[in-house]
Amino acid sequence: MSENISKTTSKSHWRLWINRAEADEVTPKHPHKPFPGWLYGVLFVVFDIITVLTLEVGVSASADRVQLSNPGGTGFDFITKLWTNGNCVILLNVLLIGLLYLAVLMLCNRFWTASAIIMGAGIFVATIEHFKIEIRYEAILPADLGFLGSNTGNMLTFIPAGAHVAILVALGAFAVVLALVLVLRYFDGRKGRMIRTANVGLNISTRLILILLPVLGFSLYCLQVGVTDSWANKLSSVMGDKPSVWDSVYDAQRNGPLVSFTRQLNPKVMDKPADYSEETMKEVAARYKKAAEKINATRANDLNDSTVVYVLSESFSDPSRVPGLKVNKDSMPNIRKIKESTTSGLMLSSGYGGGTANLEYMGLTGLSMANFDSSLTSPYQQLVPSEHWTPTVNQLWGAPANSLGYHPYESSMYSRATNYKKFGFSHFYTLTGPDIIKYQDKIDESPYVSDKSTYDSALEGIKDGSASKFIQIITMQNHMPYHEWYEHNDYTAQSTTGTPLEEDEKESIETYQKGVELTDQATQEFLDELDQLDKPVTVVFYGDHLPGIYSSASQDENNSLALHLTDYFIWSNKASKSQGTSIENADYSSPNFFVAQAAEHMNAKVSPYLAFLTEMHTKISAMEPPVVNKIQGWDRIPEGQSIYLDAEGNPMSETDFDEETKQLLADYKLIQYDITTGKNYLKTTDFMTLP
Incomplete structure (x- = not known):
């Protein structure tokens, strides 16, 4: 009997809580009316565009050095070319940011909170872009994601002298954004709450779907945009993306930082050979070890x-x-x-x-x-940038001190400064340094x-x-x-x-x-x-x-x-x-x-x-x-x-x-696959070692 009374009481309390919640929606305790749905939609697009433009400022504000790829360019023709020649790459950036924005919105179920997060993240990333371009003339690349792991401390290498001015500007911009959001939230009687159904199960499932769909769409785009003739690659091209990968800054200016970044996340390197395995690679190494011994029997000098x-x-x-x-x-x-x-x-x-x-x-x-x-x-x-093993010719000369590079131009072009260090060069002399x-x-x-x-x-x-x-x-x-x-x-x-x-x-x-x-x-x-x-x-x-x-x-x-x-x-x-x-x-x-x-x-x-x-x-x-x-x-x-x-x-x-030629070509693909995108089985052999 008491158990039934307890259940009835519990149900009464639950029904009372729902009635109060519904009453709050109809008759809010504050004097302001809820914003209509269409206004949320307009503000969503406006905040999305603000985030895209903020990222563009990050790659353009400090890129004042004239490049071969963009002589005299400002970086902001990324915006104007929408109406000057019908290039829609800015809309592609808006679409991609919008997918992330929607996922964040559904995750927290608060429009104003999500808006502050997405625009704040845009300001933060734009600031990092500004710093990296300032000291390296290089946009943020997928390889930089490694800093978010065990190398987080290396993020400090992106911060140049006099960075306090940019940091203060960024903080000021975020303060303005936050103030704008808080003011709008104050006048919004709904307080930005998106999914408001009293059915908890429906609430959670709806939000989960609206999180997964944009995340899935964004992820599929990232996985496919770097693959020639894929749907994402074609979409990107139709929208006006014109890759300019020789200069990461110009590429980001020309096509938008996010589009430029995602294109390099997952390029297809090469097909995996059907017979690729550790055993196969050991056989390849042994085969050409014998070939080397035969050649070396007639050679007298050391390279x-x-x-x-x-x-x-x-x-x-x-x-x-x-x-x-x-x-x-x-x-x-x-x-x-x-x-x-x-x-x-x-x-x-x-x-x-x-x-x-x-x-x-x-x-x-x-x-x-x-x-x-x-x-x-x-x-x-x-x-x-993402390779774990990069065997190059210069490494045959031993210590990095024995490898020197000279290029009388920008060290950042094609990310040479970073790559040459990875190749084992002790110095790479250019116009912009660090070695001049x-x-x-x-x-x-x-x-x-x-x-x-x-x-x-x-x-x-x-x-x-x-x-x-x-x-x-x-x-x-x-x-x-x-x-x-x-x-x-x-x-x-x-x-x-x-x-x-x-x-x-x-x-x-x-x-x-x-x-x-x-x-x-x-x-x-x-x-x-x-x-x-x-x-x-x-x-x-x-x-x-x-x-x-x-x-x-x-x-x-x-x-x-x-x-x-x-x-x-x-x-x-x-x-x-x-x-x-x-x-x-x-x-x-x-x-x-x-x-x-x-x-x-x-x-x-x-x-x-x-x-x-x-x-x-x-x-x-x-x-x-x-x-x-x-x-x-x-x-x-x-x-x-x-x-x-x-x-x-x-x-x-x-x-x-x-x-014989077919066998050599097959072996070439095995060797190249193992070095670039495979398991690096050859690294544990003497395949690269001079006698």
Whole structure:
């Protein structure tokens, strides 16, 4: 009896509580009426847009250094281009922030609380972006999420001197936002409560669905946007996203920080080989260990007993080889003569008018862009920051003190400063530091540091001390655009197709020709200086791609291969035993094979990895992804096979490969997968170790 009375009393209390709650909704104790639903909707959109614009301020407010990618840009054309050319990328950012906003809103079930959180988070992230750009000229990248774990203390490295001003501004902005929210909440008789049903089960289930749906949508977008031809990738493209991954700040300015960030979260690197396993990788390591022993039986020298210098010469190529173009004189007589007396040939480039860092990556790693999925457009940005193991050529020279890099431009471009440290370089000398390149002279009206100055800076590092080193040089002198920079320029160019060159194209070509001549002279002087040294030095010199100035020639698809062939040579000084050496199968190559070719040129012993590259190069002289006659964009071509060239420079078809070549290609993909995105089984073997 008493038990029934207790149950009845309990039900009465519950019913009384619900009645009171319903009464509060109808007749609130405060004098203000609840805001209508449509007003919440309007304010949701307004606060969403405020958050997006706050993030854009974070990447634009301190980005006052002029970049190649955005000369004179402010970063805020991200907003104006919505009505100037119909680009809707700002709406894509609003949509993505809106999904996160909705999830937070349903989580706390209070509109004003959620609004303060989302706008406050925007201010916080924008402040961190501002600090990072201020000291590194680099936007927040997915790799920075590691700071949220055990490296949280390293967040302090993002805070520059004088940061108190920005912090005070951020706190002031948050105070304004908070005051606005509190005032609106005061006048809202509903107090921002969203789901108000008295049915607890319905309340929870509704909120849970409205949390999971936006989180799922946002997560699926992040997982797919970095994959070529996925629904998210297509949506992003249709909305106006134009990836500019060579410069993370410009990319964030141009496409919005959130879109730029999410694109790099989960790029598809490459397909997992069906037979990939620890056992398979041990078999691969053993196979090329035997190959290395066979090669080393005929080699007398050690690779790291010599200093090796890689020279990536920006846009260096022979204008006289461009189809349909006639030039009045040779702009590279010295390098042409050098090529005749040493290992040399033509290099197949994956880029045209751009893509420098991809060629650089292949040269330093021995890996090929042809093996990667088309979604991976820039390993320096999308892959290297998250890798746990990054074996590179320079590491064969031991301690980081023996690895030096020189690049007379921004250290942040392609995240080079961060990546070179990860590669094991002790110093990477640039215009912006932290290591400042010593010589910075420019020629006439050119905006770029001359090749001579770059060589002079590197010479000091080469001469310093008796230890052998690996030196990486990336020049800037011949970077586009090309205007009338040089005095006394007597180069001329004309079309042989019957259609005269446009004036802009003609001016660019003639300026570029003069730049090639200056590089030719500076390179000869550099080699002459190296010849005076009493320690062995070998130079691997190559042009990364043709300049994107040949509008007439690029209109003809039959010129694709010719517009992707640059010049390279491998040269040794007088103190080297290999001076004047010219190895076989050198007429055509690609950067991934340079280290193996250098070892052969130097008659140097190889690791199992270099033995593999040596064998691969005997079957395929050059390999790159599909190439096109347009300035390098950041959308790889998903259709068509990669380009493979034989020893005579003729394209090869995969269907015609013999069994040995097929096995080598299969092994290449296994090796590349293991190093980049696999379990790093090769790391525990001596696959990368020189004898």
